[in-house]
Amino acid sequence: MEKLVSLCKRRGFIFQSSEIYGGLGSCWDYGPLGVELKNNIKRFWWEAMTHRRDDIEGIDAAILMAPKVWETSGHVEGFTDPLVDCKQCKHRFRADQVTGDKCPDCGGELTQPRQFNLMFKTFLGPVEEESAIAYLRPETAQGIYVNFLNVMGPSRQKIPFGIAQIGKAFRNEITPGNFIFRTLEFEQMEMQYFVRPAEDKKWFEYWKEQRRQWYDELGIRPEKLRWHQHAEDELAHYAKEAFDIEYEFSFGWKEIEGIHNRTDFDLGRHREASGKDLSYFDDQTKERFVPFIIETSAGADRTTLVVLADAYREEEVKGEKRVVLGISPKIAPIKAAVFPLVKKDGMPEAADKIYHDLKKHFKVFYDDGGAVGRRYRRMDEAGTPYCITIDGQTLEDDTVTVRERDTMVQTRHKTGELVEVIGGKVG
Numbered sequence: 001m002e003k004l005v006s007l008c009k010r011r012g013f014i015f016q017s018s019e020i021y022g023g024l025g026s027c028w029d030y031g032p033l034g035v036e037l038k039n040n041i042k043r044f045w046w047e048a049m050t051h052r053r054d055d056i057e058g059i060d061a062a063i064l065m066a067p068k069v070w071e072t073s074g075h076v077e078g079f080t081d082p083l084v085d086c087k088q089c090k091h092r093f094r095a096d097q098v099t100g101d102k103c104p105d106c107g108g109e110l111t112q113p114r115q116f117n118l119m120f121k122t123f124l125g126p127v128e129e130e131s132a133i134a135y136l137r138p139e140t141a142q143g144i145y146v147n148f149l150n151v152m153g154p155s156r157q158k159i160p161f162g163i164a165q166i167g168k169a170f171r172n173e174i175t176p177g178n179f180i181f182r183t184l185e186f187e188q189m190e191m192q193y194f195v196r197p198a199e200d201k202k203w204f205e206y207w208k209e210q211r212r213q214w215y216d217e218l219g220i221r222p223e224k225l226r227w228h229q230h231a232e233d234e235l236a237h238y239a240k241e242a243f244d245i246e247y248e249f250s251f252g253w254k255e256i257e258g259i260h261n262r263t264d265f266d267l268g269r270h271r272e273a274s275g276k277d278l279s280y281f282d283d284q285t286k287e288r289f290v291p292f293i294i295e296t297s298a299g300a301d302r303t304t305l306v307v308l309a310d311a312y313r314e315e316e317v318k319g320e321k322r323v324v325l326g327i328s329p330k331i332a333p334i335k336a337a338v339f340p341l342v343k344k345d346g347m348p349e350a351a352d353k354i355y356h357d358l359k360k361h362f363k364v365f366y367d368d369g370g371a372v373g374r375r376y377r378r379m380d381e382a383g384t385p386y387c388i389t390i391d392g393q394t395l396e397d398d399t400v401t402v403r404e405r406d407t408m409v410q411t412r413h414k415t416g417e418l419v420e421v422i423g424g425k426v427g
């Protein structure tokens, strides 16, 4: 993990927030390559979950919502972690993560557990009083439930159908850490699928399958993924059944996505509290019911960490260490780099033309600094799948070398073929 954090800083993927002031714990900023990678992951999810389907609509709801939403959802009362403090070293832990009754850091005595709400509070308007309290949403799902009717009407969807959303969520986590695995502010990629109550099991199984496949398409090694079923005492207050997809990080098997059967809990509660009829009339069966919800909830930042951790490798090439990020070309931040072999003999001009032509099709990077071997290494660390080198022969026959990141094999191609050769793999 330390090596990955250091590579992320060195190559401009991820930096600590407010670093020049000593940093803010568990908050991270995405740099030039990081934002490209995370955007590509979000786009990959959005395409799979909305564009490629007829039964899912997208929305983008506000982060601030009526405080009533969080009372109704159960978050004001129940979105808490039990907290214990060490009386000696003052370190703070989640009670459910401490084994025994002694401080894991110094062996000191721990306080009794007390409940701590994870929602960040803020105030609406100029006066900081109780009645002005609002919350930064701790999950994006509620923005979907309260818009159930708004989306269903104009889109003319019929059950079963889903609503998808990508957006920020905030949690005042007590034991954050492990780089971007657990942060105070993060992005969720959530989809809520509305189904007939009697069909919940079928759709739950369907979505488990779909979501597992998505990680294969993302290029994650299958042996690093497994299922974890929530036992009765682990289930959230709204859930009838829940499975997590876990990834084997260097710090253990951890949840990266949850698939939940939330029953009619959410729409039922909002229907009662708002007085709006959130039930559904089934044309086919002539029945009216409150839909059940199958939720798929993934973290964009956690998925970014999975992609980085899964892709990182060190190899020895001709007695030298090579660090490679073997990210799938489909989500790599830079798709191809363009190098003039030397800065003379018309090579920079030829390279510049190729660079500008390719730029219209995908993200390319121009580099004419230093030995070409060094330039390859920098691109290996950035996860760039292809490097195009313009050399003396280019000026004679209009061909270039294309070097593939993982195999390091170089092949010659006509410049006119590059969009096809590379574009087909990175799209």
Ligand code: ATP
Pocket: 139, 171, 173, 180, 181, 182, 183, 184, 185, 186, 188, 255, 256, 257, 258, 297, 298, 299, 300, 301, 302, 303
């Ligand atoms: P955990 O047990 O790790 O706290 P959770 O069960 O509370 O997670 P959910 O509420 O199911 O998580 O959230 C769905 C997804 O949102 C998680 O699988 C994860 O990818 C992401 N997520 C949740 N909390 C955080 C966080 N603090 N930082 C980054 N991502 C998060």
